[in-house]
Amino acid sequence: MKEFARAMIVPFFMVLFPAVWFVNRNLTTEQLPPTVEPSAGLILLGLAGSVVGSAAVAAPLAFLGQNRSVPSEDLPYRQRIFQPDTDALVVFFAFIVLCTVWALVVFVGIGPAVLGNVLTVVMILPGLPLLVLAPLAIHWAVATTVGLAACALWLSVLSVGTVELTRKRSGNSTTNSSGH
Numbered sequence: 001m002k003e004f005a006r007a008m009i010v011p012f013f014m015v016l017f018p019a020v021w022f023v024n025r026n027l028t029t030e031q032l033p034p035t036v037e038p039s040a041g042l043i044l045l046g047l048a049g050s051v052v053g054s055a056a057v058a059a060p061l062a063f064l065g066q067n068r069s070v071p072s073e074d075l076p077y078r079q080r081i082f083q084p085d086t087d088a089l090v091v092f093f094a095f096i097v098l099c100t101v102w103a104l105v106v107f108v109g110i111g112p113a114v115l116g117n118v119l120t121v122v123m124i125l126p127g128l129p130l131l132v133l134a135p136l137a138i139h140w141a142v143a144t145t146v147g148l149a150a151c152a153l154w155l156s157v158l159s160v161g162t163v164e165l166t167r168k169r170s171g172n173s174t175t176n177s178s179g180h
Contacts, residue, residue, distance in 0.1 A: 007083045008068035012058035013096065013152035017157075018145040019050035024107065080160045081153070087166075091159035095126055129154050 023046035030036050037068065065082055075083060084092055100120040105111040129150035136143035 008058045008062035010156045012054045015034040015054040015057045016151040017152050040160050081156050087163045088159045091162050095155040110123040
């Protein structure tokens with residue numbers, strides 16, 4: 001079950017990011033369809049639906065995609081992107097927390113505006129796929145959806161890559177300090 005849950009995380013966020021954007025775009029304004037009056041209850045219901053829907057999509061993807069033959073720590077790099085090991089998950093969730101704090105500061109207005117400005121600069125690297133698709137995303141919601149899903153995947157790439165680099169550096173420094 002642990003490996004299944006691990007394999008579910010990246011697909012879950014690949015679906016959740018666009019779902020939350022849809023909720024924000026459609027349920028916080030009366031200008032876009034469906035035309036409804038925004039309310040905290042409706043937005044919370046939409047966010048809860050996003051979480052449930054993301055889990056419903058991620059579960060079968062994880063079941064089909066997980067490699068059960070070896071632990072995630074021993075998987076090749078490209079497979080660890082979808083089934084990250086424990087260290088990569090820590091980095092991944094740190095990125096998720098950063099994204100959440102940024103969204104709360106910028107979109108909800110929690111905290112000082114200067115913090116939003118600083119976090120927006122920090123979010124350039126995690127948001128790179130969406131920035132690349134920004135010219136298309138301005139006109140097409142599909143490009144925004146693809147960009148947001150790609151951001152979640154990109155966070156996993158960054159996480160696994162960061163852990164891989166850290167392990168290589170710590171392995172090299174251990175070898176160098178022992179005189180070999």
